[in-house]
Amino acid sequence: MEKITKTNFPNLFIPGAAKSGTSTLHDLLNQHPEISMSSTKEPFHLVKDNFQFNVDKFNLKYQALFNNLENIKYKGDSSTGYMLFPNFIENSKTHLKFEKKFIFILRNPIDRIYSHYWYIKGLGSESLDFKNAILKDKNIEPTINSMLPEGKFKNYFQYGLYSKWLEKFRSNFDSKDLKIILFEDLKDNPLDTVNECLRFLNLSELSTLNPVESNKTVLLRHSYIYKNVLKITRSKFKLLKPISFLIPTRIKNNISEYIFSKTKSNKKYPKLSAEDRLWIADLYKDDVLLLKKNTTIDFSKWTDFNHYV
Template sequence: MLEHTNTSNFPNLFIPGAAKSGTSTLHDLLNQHPDICMSNLKEPYYLVNDNFEDRIENYNAKYETLFKHKPKALYKGDSSTSYMLFPKFIESVKAHVTSDVKFIFILRNPIDRLYSHYWYLKGLGSETLDFRAAIENDKDIEPDMSKKLPEGKFKSYFQYGLYGKWLEKFYSNFNANQIKIILFEDLKEDPLKITNNCISFLELPPIEHLSDIKSNPTVILKYPKLYTSILRFTQGSMKSMKPLYKLVPRGLKTFIKKHTSNFIVKATKTSKTYPDLSLSDRKWAQKLYESDVERLKKITGNDFKPWKDFN
């Protein structure tokens, strides 16, 4: 941790697991502990932004705002899911975060995660390709911030599920006692037990009960093109609208970014559910991941029993 920069408000807990694996749920569950303060912006992505090294003091101030609801908490947590696989994250943590930092990874059967991620973006209008074509489209491209879609989302469906590949880097750079792995399937089965397992890992007293929380469901919208267009405008990434975007006051831009997405989803979501994954597509995806799951088992010593496709 560098001496000449102020990082006093930086997190000492990260949930850097993959998208569509229950990170939002775990984030909200851990936040119910009085000694844990999870950021009020769930995915700030600060540590992987291109300007991070040049604006550390600024990000320290931003983190202070994210944790202001529990300033005396023993743990301050950031759940930016892409941290698991984005370049610069481990390097930034080692340089600027306390040496006793903790990581909790929540992992989901990579086949189910893959399909959910695909339909999450397809339902919002950010994906037009069929399932296999979409997976193959960027299968070998490692994601980073430059791969963010204009509306602020990420694809790289296949790479997100290569847990063995990405976790090996964490085990090579940190002590095993700084890393906790839980499974989405176990959390769904017994939320209190698994949440308290995480709390025990942090050496904090358990909690007796959990309040109900809203998960982050995959939805299918009535007007997905409208949704993506509005998101692109709020991100300032629509070329034709940039002159207008520049005229919008900064405070209004921040408000729009914060509230527009949820509002549109609530207003235009349908009751439709995405179709079940076909057996042939499941077997196809299983073959894509089988070698990485074996790698993951060796790295962690876990047999991942709930993942029946790989046992």
């Protein structure tokens, strides 16, 4: 059999940060005729433990996720864990021997961590109160093995240490291939912000965008039902594994989406208290100061940190 050429792998990554608008940016970039973002938003293929031994297998897995028309210049993967997981940089440098672009979308880390917490809690996967949940794994760096059985990640604090993780990319890739944008800018001016990304990719700009708002943090009614459906579809119940493997992935995804749609509520999660907001700002201030020092981006919209110098 002829050896598979590794042409199906993505050359555009949105590695993070989680709960910062990565899903929305993923869907907006996918509107460009020369970009094909993966049909599964977070495949996590490049950080799988067996990736280096099964490169050709993952090449085929990627093939199924992209539009492979000749005019496509960028195939994109928005697995947010790539920003943190230690083997992503190693695997991408070792096995993807072509030019790659990285777009990081960052959100005020206070708002990001609170949304992350309520996202997990709203899905029924967090029992601790906010402060104790943050402190529980505050100093633990996540890996792909940190994934919960239902496919989600905690490690709330670590996901917001932007400067820490960006430094690893700056040390391993050319600065011309790295682009940072802000969630707040994407929210306020989506077309301008997307076109800024397209200029970075040397692609034609768009005159209009179809509005999207993806992966919003929601509170579910009877969240335990959705949580257990995710576990079943991900083959995490030993007794049900044989049955789960017989069900096509598309059908399992449709089941999960259906249960989600039927259990989501219109309830809003409570506003973060001023006291907790100051507490989180103090935890992140050093990292944000480094971020300001090492980039030329205007972070004035992160008003919690404007008085830190």
